[in-house]
Amino acid sequence: MSAVTELEIRRPDDWHLHLRAGAMLDGITPSTTADFARAIIMPNLVPPVVTTADAEAYRTRIMAAVPQGDTFEPLMTLYLTGVTDPDDVAAGAASGLIKALKLYPAGATTNSESGIRDIETAYPVLERMSEIGLPLCMHGEVTDPDIDIFDREAVFIDRVLIPLRARFPDLRIVMEHVTSRQGVDYVRSQEKNLGATLTVHHLIINRNAYLVGGIKPHFYCLPVAKRETHRLALREAATSGDSRFFLGTDSAPHADPAKESACGCAGIFTAPTAMSCLAHVFEQENALDKLEAFVSLNGPAYYGLPVNEERLRLVRGEAPLEWPKRVSTGAGPVTVFDPGFPLFWRVEKGAKG
Ligand code: DOR
Ligand code: ZN
Numbered sequence: 638m639s640a641v642t643e644l645e646i647r648r649p650d651d652w653h654l655h656l657r658a659g660a661m662l663d664g665i666t667p668s669t670t671a672d673f674a675r676a677i678i679m680p681n682l683v684p685p686v687v688t689t690a691d692a693e694a695y696r697t698r699i700m701a702a703v704p705q706g707d708t709f710e711p712l713m714t715l716y717l718t719g720v721t722d723p724d725d726v727a728a729g730a731a732s733g734l735i736k737a738l739k740l741y742p743a744g745a746t747t748n749s750e751s752g753i754r755d756i757e758t759a760y761p762v763l764e765r766m767s768e769i770g771l772p773l774c775m776h777g778e779v780t781d782p783d784i785d786i787f788d789r790e791a792v793f794i795d796r797v798l799i800p801l802r803a804r805f806p807d808l809r810i811v812m813e814h815v816t817s818r819q820g821v822d823y824v825r826s827q828e829k830n831l832g833a834t835l836t837v838h839h840l841i842i843n844r845n846a847y848l849v850g851g852i853k854p855h856f857y858c859l860p861v862a863k864r865e866t867h868r869l870a871l872r873e874a875a876t877s878g879d880s881r882f883f884l885g886t887d888s889a890p891h892a893d894p895a896k897e898s899a900c901g902c903a904g905i906f907t908a909p910t911a912m913s914c915l916a917h918v919f920e921q922e923n924a925l926d927k928l929e930a931f932v933s934l935n936g937p938a939y940y941g942l943p944v945n946e947e948r949l950r951l952v953r954g955e956a957p958l959e960w961p962k963r964v965s966t967g968a969g970p971v972t973v974f975d976p977g978f979p980l981f982w983r984v985e986k987g988a989k990g
Pocket of ligand 2: 655887
């Protein structure tokens with residue numbers, strides 16, 4: 638059988654994306670809109686996107702950053718706080734603007750200070766979300782100082798997620814950026830109301846990437862990449878075709894000085910080469926026929942949205958792809974994720990639609 642060198646799929650979506658604000662937003666948005674039709678937009682701005690009115694204003698700002706000629710629909714989320722108003726959430730969802738809420742345990746990651754300290758404070762909102770079928774996206778890590786950072790996800794499942802699902806069985810949950818074998822196994826064990834996003838970088842790097850040979854801040858993100866056995870579990874899940882798993886890049890740009898610092902920010906900017914990296918991974922796993930499910934079909938099915946009608950063509954070239962190592966923005970340069978191997982798959986420009 639001859640090797641596949643061309644692939645046409647429905648245009649993909651990114652079910653977890655950080656677009657930031659201001660000059661950073663303007664600088665990095667084109668990296669996503671070139672390839673992706675829609676994205677779930679994370680609300681962890683400063684100040685966070687808390688109300689439907691905040692999300693409306695943010696959506697307008699995002700649309701102004703989309704280059705002419707690209708079609709892109711931002712799927713807006715609200716940042717769940719202890720004082721989120723269930724009526725506002727329901728109104729935002731009914732209007733079609735709000736597609737999910739995001740739960741950050743306070744202190745878990747970038748701009749999570751306004752997040753949840755006591756989950757019971759969110760019960761009235763979660764109750765309403767269960768009733769109306771609005772998904773909850775979760776940053777699934779505990780923040781207890783006595784829990785090792787490599788165990789934060791597994792402990793979250795036992796201490797927070799399992800009890801929460803028992804209390805709200807009808808709540809539709811997305812476990813964001815699953816990074817562990819325990820996470821994959823838990824999602825697989827659940828028949829309904831649980832989906833999971835997987836990032837590009839967690840399919841490619843393990844913890845050696847940021848710790849061996851010196852501290853490598855451009856491979857530091859949260860949840861941290863774990864040991865190899867976990868990476869292999871994630872690859873198996875992504876390439877299996879299992880509809881509970883779909884792409885959420887968690888592409889999370891920070892200007893280089895903020896990462897190359899004594900206390901560097903968490904976040905990896907993968908948007909520019911996300912599709913090339915994924916085609917590479919799926920090819921390595923002999924699963925190019927499952928790529929469309931992961932990037933274009935499973936996500937819309939879970940969110941109850943139509944699939945995209947536009948197409949995207951991927952072509953495997955003979956020579957390694959050249960891509961910019963850095964994207965310059967008005968907020969400073971942002972280093973692009975380096976997968977550590979040459980990329981051969983490119984998105985054929987002009988082949989959309
Ligand atoms: O690495 C990360 N960066 N993980 C997150 O959860 C947040 C994100 C960010 O906003 O920079
Ligand atoms: Zn994120």
